[in-house]
Structure formats: C-alpha cells, structure tokens
Amino acid sequence: MMSSSSAKKSRPKVSTSHTEVELTVEDLSKQAGVSVRNIRAYQTAGLMPPPRLKGRLGIYDHEHLGKLELIRDLRQQGFRLEAIKDMLDKTPEGAWSEYSLISDLFSTTFFTVEAPKRKALSEMAAHWQTSATPEQKERLSRNGLYRRIGPDEVEMLSPALERIGIQLAELNVPLDTVLDLQDELIKHTRIIARAYVEQLFLTLAEGIAAAEAEAKAKGIPVDPAAIAPLTAMFERLRPLAVGSISAAFPVVLQQEFDQAIQQQLKRSHTG
Structure with missing residues (x-):
C-alpha cells in the first residue's frame, strides 16, 4: 500500500464549497x-x-469534483478500483467532499501527530465571514489544541480539526456550535486517552520505576534505555487506540441519531 506521507506531499488542495x-x-x-x-x-x-x-461539450460540477477527490485519496492509499466502487456505492449521495476530507485526515493522522501550524487568532473565524469575538478567542486559547505564541498568534496542534471546521462552516454550522462541539470532543477524548495510558502503561511504568529505584539504591547508574519499552509500546498502541475510537464512534453516533429522531417524533405526536 502506498505511503500516505509520500502520496500527499504534492497533492493539490481544492475548495469543497458547494457553489454551483x-x-x-x-x-x-x-x-x-x-x-x-x-x-x-x-x-x-x-x-x-x-x-x-452542453452542446457537444461535457460539463462537470462540484459533485463530480468531490467524488473524484475521494477516488484520488483512496487510490493514493492503495485501494483497488473494485474496492473503491464498493465504497462509493455505500457513500451517501453528495457527501463526496466530506468523505474525501475524512479519508485524508484519517490516513495522515492514524500513525503520527500532525506538525503544528501557525495562525493569527484574528483569522480564526474567517470562514464564517466574521471576526472572532474576544470570548471565542479565549476559548480557542484554553482548550488545549491551540498554543498561544504571541498577542494574536497561536500554534494549532491539530490542523486537521481546522479543516473539519471549514467544512462545518460551509454547512452553515455556527462558530459557537463548532466551539461547543470541539470542547466536548477534547473533554471526552482526553478521558479516553487517559484510560488507555493508565490501564496499558501503568503496570509497565511501575515495573520500570521499581527497577530504577532499586538500581539507584545500589548505586548503579540508571540505564537511559530503560524507557525504550514504554516508547515502543506507545508506538504500537497509537494506531490501535485511534482505530478503536473510529470503529466505535460511527455505531454510537447512529444510535444517538436514531434515538433523537424517535424522541422528536414522539414529541411531535404528543404536542
């Protein structure tokens, strides 16, 4: 399968706006x-x-472009045409651009953490055709995914989330709603991450700490390589942790959506 890092370096980024x-x-x-x-x-x-x-000229639109972007991404990840056709048959009509974005993000962040990206706070709401309020800027500064490096500049620790935010802006989701969702996302994923770290690393880390304490008590220099098992385990854990969340979330999201629809229908019938 083709390496995602090499496949995506020169790939053009295109607008996914649904303007005709x-x-x-x-x-x-x-x-x-x-x-x-x-x-x-x-x-x-x-x-x-x-x-x-149009006469004798073939005309394509944003639906063709969005689907082609998705096909391009899947091909760059090594999928065969038959497999891509099967995936496209299961993709909701009109969601090609959104699926392309998620395919891109998943393939580039599955194994590694993205490099931070600098951005001016004054530009953070540009895709909502407005300027961020002081309150919104403060929320961006304290949620853990943005590191303040100047009076009006931050490092975005997850540029992928910004690209998802741009898609939400194009779907007319208000900025405050996006910030609310982002805050909830960070809160709950931090709980999940902490559970993985505590349950999978704690025993190994305690064993290493005990060995180091014993060596220090005997006057034996601590081997810097002692941390290597933890690092190796983490590198193997990362894709499994990301994969487990991506596997469970679509099921839970569908269940919550179905439940919300049923509740809304009940309210409509009793109202």
Whole structure:
C-alpha cells in the first residue's frame, strides 16, 4: 500500500464549497490533480457518472469534483478500483467532499501527530465571514489544541480539526456550535486517552520505576534505555487506540441519531 506521507506531499488542495460550478474535463483534471485519462477510466469503470452535455461539450460540477477527490485519496492509499466502487456505492449521495476530507485526515493522522501550524487568532473565524469575538478567542486559547505564541498568534496542534471546521462552516454550522462541539470532543477524548495510558502503561511504568529505584539504591547508574519499552509500546498502541475510537464512534453516533429522531417524533405526536 502506498505511503500516505509520500502520496500527499504534492497533492493539490481544492475548495469543497458547494457553489454551483461548471468544469470542463481539463478544469476538473487540474483542480483535482487527476489526469484526464484517469478520469475517463473511472467513468468507464462506473466510479463516476458521465458529464452533463452542453452542446457537444461535457460539463462537470462540484459533485463530480468531490467524488473524484475521494477516488484520488483512496487510490493514493492503495485501494483497488473494485474496492473503491464498493465504497462509493455505500457513500451517501453528495457527501463526496466530506468523505474525501475524512479519508485524508484519517490516513495522515492514524500513525503520527500532525506538525503544528501557525495562525493569527484574528483569522480564526474567517470562514464564517466574521471576526472572532474576544470570548471565542479565549476559548480557542484554553482548550488545549491551540498554543498561544504571541498577542494574536497561536500554534494549532491539530490542523486537521481546522479543516473539519471549514467544512462545518460551509454547512452553515455556527462558530459557537463548532466551539461547543470541539470542547466536548477534547473533554471526552482526553478521558479516553487517559484510560488507555493508565490501564496499558501503568503496570509497565511501575515495573520500570521499581527497577530504577532499586538500581539507584545500589548505586548503579540508571540505564537511559530503560524507557525504550514504554516508547515502543506507545508506538504500537497509537494506531490501535485511534482505530478503536473510529470503529466505535460511527455505531454510537447512529444510535444517538436514531434515538433523537424517535424522541422528536414522539414529541411531535404528543404536542
């Protein structure tokens, strides 16, 4: 399977705004970074619908672009066309851009932590066509994912969350709602992370600490390599921890959605 880090270095980032667009196949190729030849091949394989004809000219829109982005990401992760077609058949219509974003984020953050990205606090609400209020800036500064490095500058420790926020802005989700969700996300994922660390590392760490204390009592220098088992275990744990959350959350989210719908229907019938 292709390395995600090497596959994504030169990949173009395109806007996922659902503003109505008309693209020729050459335009589509340029925006998505996919050759015209591959676009034709994806159409022949049934992965993409044909363009709308405008006279004799084939016209593509944002739905084609979003689906092509998703196909591109999955191909770069090593998926075969048959597997991609099966995935696309199960993807909700019109959600191609959102699924492409999540595919990208999952493949690039599954094994490692992203490099921080600097950004001015004054620009944090730009995608909501407004400026962040002092209260909103303060929330961004204290939630643990933004490190203040200047009067109006922060380091975003998870640039991926910003890209998800941009998608939510395009879906007209208010900034305060996004901040509320982010606060809840951080609170609960921190609890999960702490549980993983305490339950999986505590015993091993206590054993290492006891060995170090015994060595120190005997005047034996502590071996710096003693921490190596913890580091090695953590590197093996990271993808399992991330994977367990991604495996459980869709099920729980669907259950909560179904329950909320049922409650709303009951209120409507009794109201």
